[in-house]
Amino acid sequence: MKKIVLLLVSLYFMVGCTDAKLNHQDTITAYYNARNKLDFNELKTLVNDSITIISGDYVMPYNTKGFYEVFKWDSIFKPSYKLVELEEKSNQVIANVKINSVRNTFLKNSDMTCQYRISFSSGKISKIEELNCTNVDWNTWRQGVDSLTSWIKKHHPELDGFINDMTMNGAENYLKAIELYQANVD
Known part of the structure; x- marks a missing residue:
């Protein structure tokens, strides 16, 4: 009996100690997977309490509630996101993402590929800055x-x-x- 208890306690600590944080690239992959699944509950675990989205001259800071509103807006257009490439540079990742949606298709720009600079704070996404969209x-x-x-x-x-x-x-x-x-x- 002592051996079983000792084994269970050892397993508990081994499992608890391997509960590591996601690295930046894994976080971004999980972020776009959550976007594709339209799963805001998963998404909010990957994003900081405040996030800034920058697109051209538009700088849009959001708290969790505001980000949820934008997420709901986007979800209506049935978006799909495909990570094409990730490149890590210090505390930022450059992500190339192929994007499609009902809106993009209507505007004759389906499968547009955009490049984003994604920044982190405390291991979570804190800023997504659109750098360019190459085939738009x-x-x-x-x-x-x-x-x-x-x-x-x-x-x-x-x-x-x-x-x-x-x-x-x-x-x-x-x-x-x-x-x-x-x-x-x-």
């Missing part, structure tokens, strides 16, 4: 957005403003606008 045609993107918003303003003014509404309701209206536009214009 921003002119086509802008034309698609302009055509959609002007058509919606004229034919469905009740949906006008969806383009700047970063809530789940705004994303649902965006998706509805795409569906209406495609049914009547394409």
Whole structure:
């Protein structure tokens, strides 16, 4: 009996001692896997209590609640994220990510590949900065957005403003606008 108790106690300490933190690359891989599964509970374990997202001139700081709102907005478009490459540089990782979604497909930029600089604080993601998107045609993107918003303003003014509404309701209206536009214009 003593041997069994001693063995169990030893196993307990061995398992407890191997409970290591994820390295940065594993954290980023888990982050994009959680994004693909639309699993915010897993996602929030990988992200700091405050996270800053930088895209072009837009610097968007979020607490957990705000980040959840953006997550819900994004999830409406059925996104998929595929890590193409990760390169670690001190406390940052450069990640190349292939992104697709209903919105990107509508804007004729499916499978866009973007490069992000991801920073960490206390082992968790604290900042995601978009560096560039190599295969995106921003002119086509802008034309698609302009055509959609002007058509919606004229034919469905009740949906006008969806383009700047970063809530789940705004994303649902965006998706509805795409569906209406495609049914009547394409």
